[in-house]
Amino acid sequence: MYVKFGIALLSLLLSFEISAVTFRSSIDDAKWELEASKFSCRLSQVIPSFGNAEFEREAGEDLRFTLKPTENIHFSAGAKLVAEAAPWQPGISPRFIGSYKPEELTGYLQVKPKQAKNMLAALYKGMMPTFTSPEWYGTNESLRVAVSAVNFQSAYDDYVLCTTGLLPVNFRQVARTAVLFPSAQWRLSDASRERLDLIALYVKNDDSVKGIYIDGHSDSQGRRLMNRDMSKRRAEEVTAYLISIGLDPNMITTRYHGERYPVVPNNSKKNRDRNRRVTIRLEKE
Structure with missing residues (x-):
């Protein structure tokens, strides 16, 4: 046949x-x-x-x-x-x-x-x-x-x-990243560190990346001031880790917003899990 x-x-x-x-x-x-x-x-x-x-x-x-x-x-x-x-x-x-x-x-x-x-x-x-x-x-x-x-x-x-000799990731894959956190936690997990390692590796190899914006967020559970403080700790934890693995601190802008900018409504556990995050955004020249 x-x-x-x-x-x-x-x-x-x-x-x-x-x-x-x-x-x-x-x-x-x-x-x-x-x-x-x-x-x-x-x-x-x-x-x-x-x-x-x-x-x-x-x-x-x-x-x-x-x-x-x-x-x-x-x-x-x-x-x-x-x-x-x-x-x-x-x-x-x-x-x-x-x-x-x-x-x-x-x-x-x-x-x-x-x-x-x-x-x-x-x-x-x-x-x-x-x-x-x-x-x-x-x-x-x-x-x-x-x-x-x-x-x-x-x-x-x-x-x-x-x-x-190719890098393991390209710009599109690391330009916008969200690192998620358990409730009331700000320490990085092993999986989050691995993701941040990839971001740092890319930035070290691409001279056109001139800025890194790190924004901390929380869900709406609890008092607003406590949520703002938690988002600050999360953002600073990410910033400190990136600096510890060799990124220039002058490239990094760190901000924190508490519960003000949810990506989804805080009306379910699944949604609150998504809102407890730090976003990392890379900007090119």
């Missing part, structure tokens, strides 16, 4: 290729470029007269792939992605990876992490992930866009080395 399916798919692809408008790099022109940092690893290829193919692994995130046409009307009918054998790989059957709809504004095709990893594996084996669409520019012409495996293996080795 699988053999028949592979033969049928191969026949369909061959007939599609003969009649389709095709974009791909030639063997001489195919290049992979790596942009590497602690914050992201981006491996990309220019597809002449079409756009860019881009793998990206951001700190704290999974791999993603984006096909970026220079115009947003190439894939109005959607596209299928198949890993095809290169011309020098006779006898290897194509492998279907997935179907995609373009982003509405950009026309980009986004490939999910698991399927993006399948693309990497195919490229490493010398195969060509190829997007096909039955319509090009809204005409009766079909479209093929192939990602070339030429020179991929050496670029992939550099990409893997880059991923080993």
Whole structure:
């Protein structure tokens, strides 16, 4: 059954290729470029007269792939992605990876992490992930866009080395954080310290972070002055810990508000648990 399916798919692809408008790099022109940092690893290829193919692994995130046409009307009918054998790989059957709809504004095709990893594996084996669409520019012409495996293996080795140096979190994941506290408590739990460790690690590596705002809060149980004092202790506990692990105290602004700014009404135990918090907000220049 699988053999028949592979033969049928191969026949369909061959007939599609003969009649389709095709974009791909030639063997001489195919290049992979790596942009590497602690914050992201981006491996990309220019597809002449079409756009860019881009793998990206951001700190704290999974791999993603984006096909970026220079115009947003190439894939109005959607596209299928198949890993095809290169011309020098006779006898290897194509492998279907997935179907995609373009982003509405950009026309980009986004490939999910698991399927993006399948693309990497195919490229490493010398195969060509190829997007096909039955319509090009809204005409009766079909479209093929192939990602070339030429020179991929050496670029992939550099990409893997880059991923080993990524931070465990990115800015979005630490820019707004809430540390919760039990009733009438201000001491940090082990889990809260681990979260603050990640925030501090990120700040130490990103020079564009210029300010850290720490705000203490309480629920509405008890007297207001006691709640205000409790929110002050919580905020100061967080501030003291961040300074103790190496953050510059001049970056930190510490405030406390008691019960004045609940995130949810204080009308249930679950809600009160959410309101007993210290928020940590990072600001960039």
